[in-house]
Amino acid sequence: MWTWQHQDWPSFRYDTEAFRPQVETFHLKSERLMGRIEALPADLQADAVIGLMLSEAIKTSAIEGESLDRDSVRASLLQLIAQDSVAPRHQDEKAAGAAALMVDVRKHWAEPLDDALLGRWQSMVVVHQPLSLVMRGLYRNAPEPMRIVSGVYGRERIDYEAPPAATVYQEMALLLDWYNRTNPLTAKPAEVISGPVRAAIAHAWFELIHPFDDGNGRVGRAIADHALSQSLGYPTLACLATAIERNRRQYYEALQQISRGSLDLNPWIAFFIDAVNQAQEVAREEIDFVLGKARFWERYAGQLxxxxxxxxxxxxxxxxxxxxxxxxxxxxxxxxxxxxxxxxxxxxxxxxxxxxxxxxxxxxxxxxxxxxxxxxxxxxxxxxxxxxxx
Structure with a gap:
């Protein structure tokens, strides 16, 4: 039995108090990370933020087995963020879409989620192909089951089957209502859920619905970044996709475990918050790299x-x-x-x-x-x- 077939779906079970130490660690690391960014000279701040987004754009695609050209993604980020008219132009639509998603999530972090915003994010990461049947910007509507399969051709194994397309809009309405109702920027105190826990639940819930024909993983991780940003009151700097890509196998195993039968999300939340806190360490490495690069050129100026x-x-x-x-x-x-x-x-x-x-x-x-x-x-x-x- 798939989780969405449970009679109590989608009444997930979780204990927010069980994760209090991890949540406190998240906020402490976030404050230190922001302080590290703010301590940099203005030009290095811009380089650091672009470096973080570059890593995320590449890694969120890599999780799905898609390789992006680093220079193309960086060029797109420069054009979108810095409005840099001299940044190199290119024809890599996948790289441009991945960069656009990173920028858009940071731009709209404080806004509520709705079908249109999610559809826009999905259309950014799914490149238009004339003969493709994949829907862009809209939830899936094919009568055939949406299945995730593995194994060789002829001996495939069904790893997951999502709710039927006919129920997707209804399923998403429940998710979006819960998500926006628990937004820490606007929610009643009794309905506020700590940022990392809310991000973990939202990501899991979205992936279980699997509303799009393609791009669900990348949009789901964007939702998690959106939730973390709302809990902080500013766009998160954590490199979540980069941290997840380093533990890709465990990530898919954790998702698979919550796809069958039980509505208990505690193991998943524990895994996810650990990944979020690792993501902050990854971001610190990226920031230190930017500073180290600047110190290098300072030290060897005129010598090379x-x-x-x-x-x-x-x-x-x-x-x-x-x-x-x-x-x-x-x-x-x-x-x-x-x-x-x-x-x-x-x-x-x-x-x-x-x-x-x-x-x-x-x-x-x-x-x-x-x-x-x-x-x-x-x-x-x-x-x-x-x-x-x-």
Missing amino acids: NTRQSRMVSRVFAEGTKGFEGGISTRKYEAICKCSRATAYRDLSALVKMGVIEPLPGGGRNTRYQLRKAWPIDIHSTLERAPEVQR
Whole structure:
């Protein structure tokens, strides 16, 4: 029996008091994260926020098995956020849609949810294809069951079957009424639910209804971000999708466990709030990366030649995970358009300067990584940056 077939559906059972310590941790981490952002110079604040959104746009798609081009997503974010007319243009609709979703969720965090807003978010992440039968911007209406299957062709296993399309609008009406009624910005005190718990319930409830033909996972995680933002009173900085992508298997297992029979959401909520708190740590790493990058250029200003600067910029463009496989002589040649001898000479100079260091076990084909030895000290940055917004 699927959970939505339970006679008490959708009267979920959960104990909000059981999660009080985790919720307190969430608010403490959120305050520290916002303080870390506000302590940065204004230009680095913008870089940090874009970096957080870039990571989320890429990872929320990666959870669904979809790979996005990092440069294309970043270009779209620059165009949408900074109104940057010189940002590079591209034809990657998936990247543009993922970026648009991140921006729109942050823009409308304080507003109530409704069918139209959710439909807009779904249409952003589902690219139009002329011959596709997938509905964009509207809930599914096909008479065939909406099923999630796994396994090889001919031996598929039904992992989940959602409520029939004929009941989707009714199901969503119940969810949206509950969600907006418990909005901490407008709700009666007796109806307020702590942000992480409300986000966990809303995400689970939405995924169980599975109202769209496609894009449910990405829209569901956007709803969770929306709920967390409303609990904080400002757009959340937590990298929820990035944290979930790191624990993708456990995430799907947790969702599958709540899809069958029981209305008890306590195990799911415990898992989800842990992911939310991990997401704040991921965001802190992203913010420290932005500051570390700024400290690097400050330290090595004027010491690198054009080719070396190009290579370092290319590595930084990959984000916190760095350059996959490290920096090799061959990669240096390709990126900097130079000879092998020049690449070898430039890399050797970077090693002597302490910019890069060999990866372990290099042997004859030595590969390098950027050293992460530049101190992350926000207070020292503050002393040199009178323009900081306090």
